[in-house]
Structure formats: C-alpha cells, structure tokens
Amino acid sequence: RKEVEQDPGPFNVPEGATVAFNCTYSNSASQSFFWYRQDCRKEPKLLMSVYSSGNEDGRFTAQLNRASQYISLLIRDSKLSDSATYLCVVLRGYGQNFVFGPGTRLSVLP
Amino acid sequence: EAGVAQSPRYKIIEKRQSVAFWCNPISGHATLYWYQQILGQGPKLLIQFQNNGVVDDSQLPKDRFSAERLKGVDSTLKIQPAKLEDSAVYLCASSLRTSGGEQYFGPGTRLTVT
Numbered sequence: 001r002k003e004v005e006q007d008p009g010p011f012n013v014p015e016g017a018t019v020a021f022n023c024t025y026s027n028s029a030s031q032s033f034f035w036y037r038q039d040c041r042k043e044p045k046l047l048m049s050v051y052s053s054g055n056e057d058g059r060f061t062a063q064l065n066r067a068s069q070y071i072s073l074l075i076r077d078s079k080l081s082d083s084a085t086y087l088c089v090v091l092r093g094y095g096q097n098f099v100f101g102p103g104t105r106l107s108v109l110p
Numbered sequence: 111e112a113g114v115a116q117s118p119r120y121k122i123i124e125k126r127q128s129v130a131f132w133c134n135p136i137s138g139h140a141t142l143y144w145y146q147q148i149l150g151q152g153p154k155l156l157i158q159f160q161n162n163g164v165v166d167d168s169q170l171p172k173d174r175f176s177a178e179r180l181k182g183v184d185s186t187l188k189i190q191p192a193k194l195e196d197s198a199v200y201l202c203a204s205s206l207r208t209s210g211g212e213q214y215f216g217p218g219t220r221l222t223v224t
Contacts, residue, residue: 004152034212043201043215044153087152097166098143098213100152 003027004101006088012107017078021104023071023088032091033064035073037084038103044087047073078108112136114216116202122222128190131219134183135204141165143213144177144187145201153201159185192223 006023013019025033033050048055050062050071061074071088088101115134123129135142140161145153156175158165162182170177174193179185189196199218205211 043217044213045215046212049212097155097158100145100154102150102152 001026002102003099004088004090006086006101007104008102009104010107011104012109013078014109015078015080017108018074018076019078019106020075021073021086021088021106023073023101025069025071025088025090025099027090027092027099028069029093030069030090031093033062033071034089034091034098035060035062035071036087036089036100038087039084044100047086075106078106080108080110082106083108114202114204114214116200116216116219118219119217120220120222122224123192125194125223126191128188129192129221130186130188131200131202131221133185133187133202133216135185135202136214139204139206139214140182141205141207141211142179142185143203143205144185145203147199147201147218149198156187189221192221194223197221197223 004025035047036044037047038044048057048062050064054063059076063072085103085105087103090099117132142159144156146156147153156170157167157177159179162179177187199220201218202216203213205213
C-alpha cells in the first residue's frame with residue numbers, strides 16, 4: 001500500500017459543478033498536510049495547507065480527519081482554469097520529508 | 111523575488127551515458143529538495159539538503175545517482191550511468207525551513223533516456 005493514496009481520476013466536470021477529491025495516508029505520525037496544484041507540463045504549486053479544523057480559501061475547502069487519516073478538497077463553482085492535477089502532500093513529521101500522492105486530474109469542461 | 115532556477119530544461123541522452131542537472135534555490139532558503147516525477151505519478155523525493163548537509167537520501171539510487179550542495183546554495187544532481195527507467199522530470203524545490211514550510215518548485219528538467 002502506498003503511503004499517500006488519492007482518487008484515481010480523471011474527473012471530468014462541467015463549469016459550475018462542485019467536485020471533491022479524497023486522499024488517505026497511512027503514516028499516523030504525519031504532521032502537516034497540503035494540497036498542491038500541477039498544471040500540465042508545469043511544476044507543482046501550493047494550493048492550500050490543510051488545518052485540523054478545516055479551512056476555506058474562496059471556492060476551495062480543505063478538510064482533515066486525523067482519526068480516519070483522510071484529507072479532502074472541495075472545489076465549488078468550478079472554472080475552466082481549475083483544470084489541473086491536484087496533489088495531496090503529507091509531511092511525515094518534524095524534520096521529516098514530504099510525501100506526494102499520485103495526483104488526481106481534473107478537467108472542467110465548457 | 112526570483113524563483114528556483116534549473117538547467118537544462120530538456121535533455122536527451124542514450125542509456126549508459128552520464129547527465130547532470132543544476133539547481134539554484136530561492137535566496138535564503140536553507141532546505142533544498144530533488145524530486146523525480148515519472149509521467150502520471152506524483153513527485154518522489156530523491157534527496158533533501160539542509161544547508162549543505164543531507165537530511166534524507168533514503169530513496170536515492172546511490173549506485174548511479176549522486177547529489178551535492180557544497181556551499182549550501184546551489185546543487186547538482188548527477189546520474190551515471192543512465193538507464194531507460196530514469197526518463198522523468200527532475201524537479202528541484204526549496205523552502206525557507208525544514209518542517210512544514212511551503213516548497214517552491216523550479217520548472218524541472220525533462221530527461222529522456224533512449
């Protein structure tokens with residue numbers, strides 16, 4: 001089993017739709033959690049950190065469930081520009097390294 | 111603020127040849143990472159430096175890969191000899207601090223081994 005797993009995708013949704021991505025991690029000592037976005041043939045960029053209480057940034061909402069070792073990302077009112085691969089990233093522990101999930105590809109269709 | 115610089119952007123070599131990639135992190139960033147990203151997969155950490163010391167190189171295939179960050183600033187990743195399965199994008203990233211800080215990625219070097 002991989003340390004970080006994500007919905008396999010791809011997700012093809014119409015503009016304006018709400019879409020949710022799921023991510024699970026196996027290392028219970030993991031400390032910090034992030035969602036990165038990677039456009040085709042580009043480098044990953046931080047979308048948002050994920051906090052224990054959940055957090056929202058505009059149309060994006062991230063949730064963390066430590067008991068279930070589960071992270072989610074919700075995108076409301078999808079835009080064409082949201083089309084990208086979304087990477088779930090876990091920091092194993094203090095001074096440890098980041099582990100990336102395989103990514104879930106989203107295509108928002110007109 | 112200048113971002114993470116990498117060169118070359120593209121490289122095509124034959125198997126068994128050698129290749130080197132260069133990375134210059136964001137000024138002041140103590141932590142530097144090299145990742146390998148194979149098509150359709152997420153980035154896999156190869157090596158992590160804190161200043162000029164290695165923090166983690168557990169996933170670096172040391173029989174053929176080497177990396178250094180001699181002055182705690184820029185870094186070089188080398189593959190010698192290359193195999194077909196080394197075809198990937200090699201991403202360099204840096205962060206201000208080791209734990210929990212945002213990573214900033216360079217544009218990557220796309221390596222094709224034929």
